[in-house]
Amino acid sequence: MYEFMNNMSALSLRGILENNKLAGANYDDWLIDIIDKPAVTAPVPKEDGSIDNEATKAYEKYLENCLTAKCIILATMGSDLQRQHQDMDPPTIVEHLKKMYGAQSNTARYQLSKTLFRSTLDVDSPVGPHVLKMIDLIEQLEKLGCKLGKELSQDLILQSLLENFLQFIVSFNIIKVSYDLHEMLNMLIDYENQISSEKKERS
Template identity: 30%
Template sequence: MAPSNQPFTLCSILEKDKLNGTNYADWIRNLRIVLRAEKKEEILDTPLPQEPTDNAPAVEKNAYKRACDADFEVSCPMLACMEPDLQLQFDNNHAAHNMIVALNDMFQTQARTERFNVSKAFAETKLAEGTAVGPHVIKMIGYTQRLEKLGFLIGPELAIDFILTSLPPSYGNFIANYHMHGAEKGLNELCGFVFTINDGVAKEPRNHQKNKHVLRKFHLIQEFVRRDEIKMCKIHTDLNVVDPLTKALPQPKHEAHMRAMGIRYL
């Protein structure tokens, strides 16, 4: 088996943005991503076992040596990706887990401040009328992922509630349909649904040679839309309650739509 080039991979990613006291959240996130790819992330969260005594069994000594070797492959590149002032603080404490514990204590205030700022942005971000909804939802999901990295886990149900609340009143119909049929769906499904929404409203028909005689008073839908009496939006097929009235559906979906309409027997 070819030897792992993990230390070089780790340094190449982190040396561009070495830990300097102001970027701990980004640094630790990148560190964990790299170690996860190398299947060594648990080294950060697991302290080294106690060193066996001289008369301990060979199996125990070998296990301890393997743990020290694995820790060495992580702790040395970690030190190399710190600014010199931080390196000196860990000169006599090279165990990866011990360094992470010390760094967490050192930068706890910084992480708390960042968590406050992200939480504030997540709660206050609103979609303006006429703005594309897809990028907005992706941005909101990014806030939840950022908070999770900072140790503040927001469950998918609460995250979806925040995202739906951030939509303007014109999405009321979509939100109502989502509550009827999307309660068990996650953030990825919500993101897929919103990308199907047509942010525009019905457009006025153009005047062609063959329809110049058609009077405006017959274009009732367009007129209602123009007066904001009707809001036009696309409803995802999984959320379209009236589908059973227009086409055949699989039985589970048919029954779900019927219940949503309040029909028990048909």
């Protein structure tokens, strides 16, 4: 543990950026190189006893990246989790965390999808907050790895609306692939304002 703390304290953000070429835009790809790709094994001596220098350098770089990734992962954990994972390599840490918290993710996904699929616009309630809440649920599900896609998400929102949006639904279904969810939200708000204005004119 003492060696780990020394290594972690030496890993300033600036050092990671300079020595490992880590940046926000490439963080996921950089970490995937350690976690998802096959491990690099130590080079085997040739028949004459010599060792390939390039293979040795690649293996040393792999070990260095593993240590850096491990320090970053452990640095985000509480002390109890650190103690549980300090002797594991990065891929093993990730697999262990999946087993520990996978059930929690499944429960969260179930609750979010249940709320989303049962969402309906209440009578006399404004459409803006309702649709915004549905978009938030869709985005939360995406973070859990459940991507509904734009068209299905649009269908769920349209199905949650009241009968006074029927004309909007018919029109939007003709051109919906051209708009994202937030553009759809703005269109619904405009349509609602139009309906409200027409009602005032008739009264």
